[in-house]
Amino acid sequence: AHTITAATTFKSTASPNEATITIKNNNSAWPSSGINVALYQNGTVKYAYSTATVSGSTVKFSAIPNGTYQIYASRTKSGLTTLANTGKTVTISNNNTTETVDYYTLTKTEGANTTLTVKLDSSSGTALSTTQVLKNTTIYGAVTAASGYTANMTKNGAAFTSGSTFAITEPTTLASTAADTTAPVVTITRTDSNTFSWTATDGVGVVGYIINNDPTIPQASVSEWTPVTSATTVTDTYDIDTTAGKTYYVWAKDAAGNVSAKKSIAAYLVKKDQGDGTTLSIRIDATSATTGAPANTNTAVLTGTSVWASATANSGYHGVVLTKNGTVVTASGAAHTITAATTFKSTASPNE
Numbered sequence: 001a002h003t004i005t006a007a008t009t010f011k012s013t014a015s016p017n018e019a020t021i022t023i024k025n026n027n028s029a030w031p032s033s034g035i036n037v038a039l040y041q042n043g044t045v046k047y048a049y050s051t052a053t054v055s056g057s058t059v060k061f062s063a064i065p066n067g068t069y070q071i072y073a074s075r076t077k078s079g080l081t082t083l084a085n086t087g088k089t090v091t092i093s094n095n096n097t098t099e100t101v102d103y104y105t106l107t108k109t110e111g112a113n114t115t116l117t118v119k120l121d122s123s124s125g126t127a128l129s130t131t132q133v134l135k136n137t138t139i140y141g142a143v144t145a146a147s148g149y150t151a152n153m154t155k156n157g158a159a160f161t162s163g164s165t166f167a168i169t170e171p172t173t174l175a176s177t178a179a180d181t182t183a184p185v186v187t188i189t190r191t192d193s194n195t196f197s198w199t200a201t202d203g204v205g206v207v208g209y210i211i212n213n214d215p216t217i218p219q220a221s222v223s224e225w226t227p228v229t230s231a232t233t234v235t236d237t238y239d240i241d242t243t244a245g246k247t248y249y250v251w252a253k254d255a256a257g258n259v260s261a262k263k264s265i266a267a268y269l270v271k272k273d274q275g276d277g278t279t280l281s282i283r284i285d286a287t288s289a290t291t292g293a294p295a296n297t298n299t300a301v302l303t304g305t306s307v308w309a310s311a312t313a314n315s316g317y318h319g320v321v322l323t324k325n326g327t328v329v330t331a332s333g334a335a336h337t338i339t340a341a342t343t344f345k346s347t348a349s350p351n352e
Contacts, residue, residue, distance in 0.1 A: 017065065017066065017092050019060070019064050019069070019092055021071060021099055022100045036074045037071065037073045039069035039070070039072075040085075041070070045072070047064060067091070067092060068090070069090050069091075069092070071085075071088045071101060072084060073134050074134065084136070086102075086134050086135060086136055087136035088100075101134060102135040103133060104133055104135060104168055104171045105171045105172075106133045106139065106168065106172050107171075108129050108174055109176070110176055113149045114178045115146075115176075116142075116143050118139065119140040119141075120138070120140070121138050123140055123163070134168070135169060136167050136168065136169070137167065137168045139168055140163075140165045141155070141164065141166075141174045142163045143162045147232075148180055148204035149180055149182075151177070152178070153176050155173070155174055157173075157175075180203075180258065183202075183254070183260050184200045184253065184259075185260060186250050186252050188263055188264070190303070190304050192305075193299075194240050197237045198238065198250045199235040201232060201233050201234075204230075204256070205230035205231055206230065206254060207254055210225055210250075212251075213246050213249065215247070217262065241267075242301075245266075245268045245269040248266075248267065249262060250263050265303065267301060268303060268340055269299070270282065270301055271298045271341075271343040272344055275346045276317075277317030277348040278311050278347065278348045279313075280322070281312075282307060282308070283307065287308065289333065292306075292307075304338070306335045306337055309322065309334070309344045310332045318348065318349055320347070321347045321348070323346075324336065324342060
């Protein structure tokens with residue numbers, strides 16, 4: 001109540017509603033030129049800041065109607081041009097309201113032999129490296145490995161599934177590592193009766209090989225390895241011992257110590273047992289009496305070798321018989337594929 005003693009005018013004034021949004025300095029200074037803040041309602045932007053209203057790390061909105069608004073923000077200076085929902089709201093119901101928005105540092109640490117992809121929102125979002133990210137911003141992370149390697153990914157040291165998304169709630173480091181866990185692969189091919197070729201392949205590089213007659217997988221540290229210049233493909237030929245049947249094993253290793261699986265090829269002894277009164281002909285790598293090389297003694301050949309065997313009776317003999325491992329070969333003069341130790345034997349009866 002006022003006691004009137006003179007001419008009097010009553011006048012009312014009020015300041016417009018104001019919303020002050022402060023960006024919390026979590027890791028390092030967030031310069032004013034990098035702030036991009038807007039107020040949303042029901043997913044629609046209602047009020048975006050004006051650069052003139054930015055002071056330090058604060059954005060001030062004036063003349064805002066009463067209501068509740070979602071705070072969206074980004075830091076355009078680091079490539080975050082898409083406004084993200086900060087998970088914060090501001091309710092304006094009187095003259096002045098304040099709210100604080102958090103942000104955190106996001107770091108990408110890409111290990112050797114990996115490609116680490118970090119993006120905003122999804123696999124189709126904006127690529128990021130090291131930046132400052134608003135709290136609750138969705139981040140996508142994926143890792144791929146170079147040829148021959150297996151890649152892993154961690155988020156703050158804990159395993160993270162490649163191709164997944166997460167919300168930033170703390171300072172975060174995404175890191176990738178790679179390990180060579182894949183062993184070389186060996187293939188063996190018979191070249192001829194006593195020579196085979198071998199090839200070792202590895203996504204990173206073959207650095208050594210062993211050829212022996214031992215089926216036991218060799219340790220990567222033994223001295224028997226023959227070193228080679230690291231290459232993704234190594235190939236060579238090997239001449240077998242033609243005096244005895246053996247199984248030959250080829251092993252390859254890479255620089256990480258991965259040793260190939262067992263790979264082998266067998267050689268079998270072909271024996272010639274020429275009986276009295278017969279002429280026994282054996283030709284190696286042959287399909288007829290005029291091909292291949294004659295075998296005059298016992299000879300080891302690689303599995304799959306073709307051997308031509310025929311027996312004829314000498315003068316004064318008849319009824320020549322040819323056997324293969326004790327079984328009569330009815331067609332003397334034929335090719336035989338060697339897949340086991342084999343003895344060809346000829347016999348004949350004297351004329352009476």
